[in-house]
Amino acid sequence: MAEAARTQRATALLAPITDRRRHQRVKVNLLGRFMLSNKREFACQVFNMSPGGAALIAPVQGEVGERVVAYIDHIGRIEGHVARLLEGGFAMTIDAPLRKRDKLAAQLTWLANRHVLNLPEDRRHERYVPKHAHAKLVLPTGKEVNCRIVDVSLSGAAVIVSERPPVGSPVVLGPIRGRVVRHFEDGIAIEFAAVQAQDTLAAHFG
Template identity: 45%
Template structure:
């Protein structure tokens, strides 16, 4: 019998695992959008809070309980779901988000929550810098370590060059700093700090 080559992850000790309750934590976030009811009518709305499993919307128009609604939310995209509660200022609905897309949505919600907490601008180009020490060790949830190159960083996130396999929504440690993968590209990924730096706290000599 031919012995299979060992994977680079084989024998690695798990480091940390994101719990389901954290993945689906509800985030208070106010974003404009439009709701499309089953009748085809469109109405302006605004999010009150949202998780990968449900959303509360403020709206003047009210759908029927159980009605299927489409919600186009700025910066988050289009969602489909069923109305579960009618409120005095809007309604709450479930979200039918494919499992493969839930981590990406959770990462976006984390980003918006961090922005609100520290009043961080939407565009990471504000305050982006290249650190003096560009190399760091990245540890993945399975406990494996990879040497990576930091292309740039800001108070809210980091761009990383690596050939290590990652996916959107994955939580990793870069040095001692927890990062959520937000976007993946050919040469690496862009990630968000789970605990962003305060304005003015980060500079070229910062070591994660």
């Protein structure tokens, strides 16, 4: 009985993997959050993706076969299972009907053609010193630390913080998701996952 269960589980995992490899993989740099079966939420970064699967940099890996629900910037909600473990993350299948996979393929094509991926820190937006300089920063591990905002713009911020995650790490400044794009002597520069509205920044940081 146990052997039959293991065979069934392996077959279920191999089917999506085989299906996924029929789709073209796209190198991406998308931030998001994910939950495993314990319902705890973690930040993540998707570095390649196809309509059948995705590879994530993540602070926890889960177990092969474990259910994953993720919310990815520019993509939305995806569901699947851990297919294999990677150094610093994992690969997951994307379990979705054909119609949704077609939509995902179109989204990935649009992103690639629009050059949304791998953007450098955006300097087109004017930076200013916020009225409320002290904020909370959530690190990739989920740990929350205090930081001081040096300046902020619609597309990013510079903060002084005692712990500096590696460049490329997903972080959350106040309620806004972003990623570390540069280190400086006392802190980090953050690029927001999406350009913010001026009203949003004013509401959170003054």
